[in-house]
Amino acid sequence: MTTFKLAQFSDTHVVRKNSVLGNGVDSNHALRAAVYNIIRSDDIQSLLISGDLVERGEIYEYFELRNILDPLLGLKPVYLMLGNHDVRDNFLGVFRDYPFIDQANKQWGVQYSVNLTATHALVVLDTLKEGRDAGYLNSDSLIWLDRTLERHRDKNVLLAMHHPMIDVGSSMLNQMNLVNHSDLSAILHKHSNVMRILCGHVHREVTGTFGSIPVQVCPSTAFAYPANLNENNVGDLCRDDPGYVVHEITNDTLSSTLHSLHLHVCQVAV
Numbered sequence: 001m002t003t004f005k006l007a008q009f010s011d012t013h014v015v016r017k018n019s020v021l022g023n024g025v026d027s028n029h030a031l032r033a034a035v036y037n038i039i040r041s042d043d044i045q046s047l048l049i050s051g052d053l054v055e056r057g058e059i060y061e062y063f064e065l066r067n068i069l070d071p072l073l074g075l076k077p078v079y080l081m082l083g084n085h086d087v088r089d090n091f092l093g094v095f096r097d098y099p100f101i102d103q104a105n106k107q108w109g110v111q112y113s114v115n116l117t118a119t120h121a122l123v124v125l126d127t128l129k130e131g132r133d134a135g136y137l138n139s140d141s142l143i144w145l146d147r148t149l150e151r152h153r154d155k156n157v158l159l160a161m162h163h164p165m166i167d168v169g170s171s172m173l174n175q176m177n178l179v180n181h182s183d184l185s186a187i188l189h190k191h192s193n194v195m196r197i198l199c200g201h202v203h204r205e206v207t208g209t210f211g212s213i214p215v216q217v218c219p220s221t222a223f224a225y226p227a228n229l230n231e232n233n234v235g236d237l238c239r240d241d242p243g244y245v246v247h248e249i250t251n252d253t254l255s256s257t258l259h260s261l262h263l264h265v266c267q268v269a270v
């Protein structure tokens, strides 16, 4: 029996060196601790980070992200994807040489596919629409997805995108989902090989289904949003632990485990 483990981080929101987030959270320290966990875990083969890599999309934030991730280089592949806090050109300016990022282009942005095992592939989509919090897949991205799923028709596909396309229990965040989810649905209906959709954006674990496909939202490594985030509690610092998920593929089964980051990463401003 062969087992393959893919760790998923999300919403790492890295800031400039020696800085913290506006809510007082030391997101850089949190990511460093999470990366150390992955380095120590001999049975975790690779790492996916599902968007909102940095806080403001500044190039100096991407330099710091690179500083934090570079200890993994040569040990385990790191698959990066973009969220609404990212800025595509700044990201590409720093990470062009990372695995598969050289496949990015002007048509579909940062999208690529990876054969994880003989039976499973990871397909990464770019839902960043710069200047907006909600997600969008342009027509080129959707055409690319259609062709890529066809190319992997003999594989079980983990389909990763930052923005969820299901209600996530928050009136505020539901409005920042993938806008054109019906376009995505039309593509997915043509294929039967997507076994799970992996997202971020919500800063909490959420599960659901999109059509018949299970959807899993990974928490943030930096901080959790309150459940039912809305206009009244958006400024509250949630005491729930941040964390990450480890997906385990064994033959044709997939199971996922939530790992809390029991760190005192919050330096709460008073």
Ligand SMILES: [Fe+2]
Binding pocket: 011, 013, 052, 085, 201, 202, 203, 220
């Ligand atoms: Fe985020």
